[in-house]
Amino acid sequence: MRTCYPPPAPGVTERSRFGIVAALGTVQEGACTPPEGPLESEIDESTLRRLAGGDPAALADCFRVHGARVWRLARALLGQAADADDATQEIFLRVREKAAGFGGRGSFSGWLRRLAVNHCLNLLARRRSRQERVEALEPDSLAVPAPVALDTLDSLERALARLPDDQRAALALREIEGLSYREIAGTLAIPIGTVMSRIARARERLLGAPVPVEVPGAPAPGCAAPMRGAAR
Amino acid sequence: MNDSPRPARTGAQAGPLDCERARRLASAGFDGEAERSEALAAHLRSCAPCLRFAEGCGAIAQAFAPLRAAQPPAGLEARLHAGAAAARPTAPAALFRLRGGAMGARVAAGLVGMAAIGALCAWAESRRSVARAPVASGWLEPLAPQALPAADERLRAWSGSLAVWMSEERR
Numbered sequence: 001m002r003t004c005y006p007p008p009a010p011g012v013t014e015r016s017r018f019g020i021v022a023a024l025g026t027v028q029e030g031a032c033t034p035p036e037g038p039l040e041s042e043i044d045e046s047t048l049r050r051l052a053g054g055d056p057a058a059l060a061d062c063f064r065v066h067g068a069r070v071w072r073l074a075r076a077l078l079g080q081a082a083d084a085d086d087a088t089q090e091i092f093l094r095v096r097e098k099a100a101g102f103g104g105r106g107s108f109s110g111w112l113r114r115l116a117v118n119h120c121l122n123l124l125a126r127r128r129s130r131q132e133r134v135e136a137l138e139p140d141s142l143a144v145p146a147p148v149a150l151d152t153l154d155s156l157e158r159a160l161a162r163l164p165d166d167q168r169a170a171l172a173l174r175e176i177e178g179l180s181y182r183e184i185a186g187t188l189a190i191p192i193g194t195v196m197s198r199i200a201r202a203r204e205r206l207l208g209a210p211v212p213v214e215v216p217g218a219p220a221p222g223c224a225a226p227m228r229g230a231a232r
Numbered sequence: 233m234n235d236s237p238r239p240a241r242t243g244a245q246a247g248p249l250d251c252e253r254a255r256r257l258a259s260a261g262f263d264g265e266a267e268r269s270e271a272l273a274a275h276l277r278s279c280a281p282c283l284r285f286a287e288g289c290g291a292i293a294q295a296f297a298p299l300r301a302a303q304p305p306a307g308l309e310a311r312l313h314a315g316a317a318a319a320r321p322t323a324p325a326a327l328f329r330l331r332g333g334a335m336g337a338r339v340a341a342g343l344v345g346m347a348a349i350g351a352l353c354a355w356a357e358s359r360r361s362v363a364r365a366p367v368a369s370g371w372l373e374p375l376a377p378q379a380l381p382a383a384d385e386r387l388r389a390w391s392g393s394l395a396v397w398m399s400e401e402r403r
């Protein structure tokens with residue numbers, strides 16, 4: 001049986017992990033390609049001290065360990081490679097500034113991830129305020145655009161760009177970083193149930209298969225399933 | 233805060249699911265965050281859109297594969313270092329990172345800076361003394377140009393002009 005990342009949470013068996021979809025025969029090979037490198041690569045304390053002191057070699061070490069992951073996350077969140085380049089540079093400069101304030105609570109990679117996500121979300125908020133995009137104000141009330149074929153990186157980025165920021169962040173942390181819902185909740189400072197909702201909604205929008213929000217609990221077109229609360 | 237995932241209801245306990253909850257469970261189940269639910273399975277058997285959604289979760293994960301494998305541009309690290317050099321941290325430790333050839337240049341630059349500041353202070357002090365000296369009985373007396381340092385011709389000229397203006401004003 002294939003092993004997907006991250007390792008299943010305690011109590012979640014590999015069978016139950018993919019019980020729903022695997023039983024339907026829909027998980028395609030390559031869908032769970034593990035990301036490169038260890039997920040929890042850490043830099044040691046002396047490197048952190050040197051980083052706080054502004055040592056370029058320490059910054060280089062930190063970038064070599066975490067740079068690609070931060071860049072991928074920024075690219076997923078910001079949608080364009082050029083923006084991801086700028087953001088990655090800014091994030092690592094902020095890491096250098098704030099390294100002295102990292103108190104060792106939790107992992108460095110988790111701290112860096114939070115910093116990166118917050119930075120990207122701030123950039124998106126600034127960009128949105130400049131563009132005054134109306135759809136960003138009430139993202140869930142808008143019609144979901146037609147699905148696009150997610151067969152290239154460009155098409156994926158275009159599709160991700162149409163997601164509300166909060167949904168995109170949750171989905172990117174899941175699909176790029178391979179985080180558990182608990183870890184995503186910690187990174188975004190939201191409840192796990194909200195993580196679950198945001199990821200599901202992001203997937204709905206990417207697939208162009210929304211549940212109509214005007215009628216809560218209504219079945220999707222073509223759904224013949226009995227509804228909760230229906231006459232028994 | 234209870235931060236553990238909410239367990240999915242089992243088929244025996246759960247009533248029929250609506251599409252929204254079914255998709256939440258299908259999405260979480262795909263991620264290994266919810267256990268298999270008979271209620272969900274029953275819903276997926278009878279709801280084609282939700283079944284397509286559940287199938288699509290795998291397609292989305294696969295679509296992310298190129299992004300998971302993407303690498304930052306080769307020049308990004310060099311760009312980062314250039315940016316870092318341009319924006320040196322102000323931490324005290326940075327002041328003590330003087331090594332090798334850079335040390336001499338930085339010390340020299342510091343000395344030049346201190347000398348410049350000293351000269352500026354001396355000039356400002358001389359100007360203050362010029363301004364203070366003639367104060368008498370609430371009125372600025374005309375300056376005597378010969379009382380100023382001979383070296384500073386510009387200041388001498390300025391003082392002479394000032395004396396002329398004040399004498400005109402007094403008249």
